[in-house]
Amino acid sequence: METCSQPNCNNPVSKPGHTLCYNCWKTANAKPTIKTIISPKPKIVNSPMLLSATKISQKLNEQNYSVHRNNVNRILSELGLLEKKGTDWIATRRGIAFGATQKNDPKTGNSYVLWSPNILENRIFLEAIKNIISETTDSNILETKSEQSFREKFRESAKFRTTDGHWVRSKAEVMIDNWLYMAELVHAYERRLPIAEEVYCDFYIPSGKVYLEYWGYENDSKYLDRKREKQRIYQQYELNLIEIVDENVRDLDDFLPRILLTFGVQVS
Structure with missing residues (x-):
């Protein structure tokens, strides 16, 4: 009988015609050991309930x-x-x-x-x-002292009254406010920006979420510093801003409809 063909193995083959003994054949045909990998159970994180x-x-x-x-x-x-x-x-x-x-x-x-x-x-x-919201019963949302100070200072400087009853600070603002009123655009004057900083815009048009700023004191260094700071804030918070200078005030009928349209506000 033939012997096993494995090196250093002289045992007889398991059956006639085979080349391996029983032990070598068993080793060569052994099934690989499969390790069962147990995945860790996901941790349950209790997230706060979202609100509609x-x-x-x-x-x-x-x-x-x-x-x-x-x-x-x-x-x-x-x-x-x-x-x-x-x-x-x-x-x-x-x-x-x-x-x-x-x-x-x-x-x-x-x-x-x-x-x-x-x-x-x-x-x-x-x-x-x-x-x-015009009516509220909570004293916690009354004006803060800083806001009251702002309003008191503002009322002292607002000496011009517009057609729709707003008190504004300059004749140019009168023209802008009256133009918005005659164009039947709902607007607010001196509206606080929806940001953490206490900053107020000149005009706000809710239909396009557009803020209007009139820059009227270009020769005042402090005013220019404040202008640059407000421009930075508008850019930082990605708010829609229309900037108006004296040249634009003289041509509101052409300037405002054209630029408002870029924010989706159509003037008839």
Whole structure:
């Protein structure tokens, strides 16, 4: 009988016609050992419950803020945190930074946004509520001392009254305000920007989320420093800004309709 063909093995082959003995054949045909890898169980992280616009309204009303649920998205939109596209609400890049989470309703296909509970403590959001909602019962959202100081100083310098009743500081601002009024554009005067810093714009047009600044004191160094700082702020927070100088004031009928259209505001 033939012997095993493995080196240094002289055992007889297991069967006639084979080249290996039983032990060498068993070693050569042994199945590889399979190690079972047990994946670690994922850790369950308890994240805070996200809030819908309706839930935000309920939470605010519990704190004596009188805010109807239909106004919540409008306020968030004015802050530049949301955009409405048809029936959808879309979170902006700034909204995501505020804690927005984009969702889609599987039944209707409509997009909506949920918010981190932290938004209920966000000073910018609460200030916007104070500015937009006319009636409130909470003393916590009354003007701060710094805001009162600003308003007192402003009232002293606002000596010109516009057609729609605004008190403004210059004849140029009268012309701008009257033009917006006659163009039937809803607008606010001296509206606080939706940012942490206490900064006020000259005019605000909510339909396009557009801020208007009239630069009228180009020969004052302190004014120019403040102008540059405000321009930086507008750029930093990516707010829609229209800058008006004296040359533009003399040609508002041509200048404003053309530039407002670039922000989606059409003047008839």
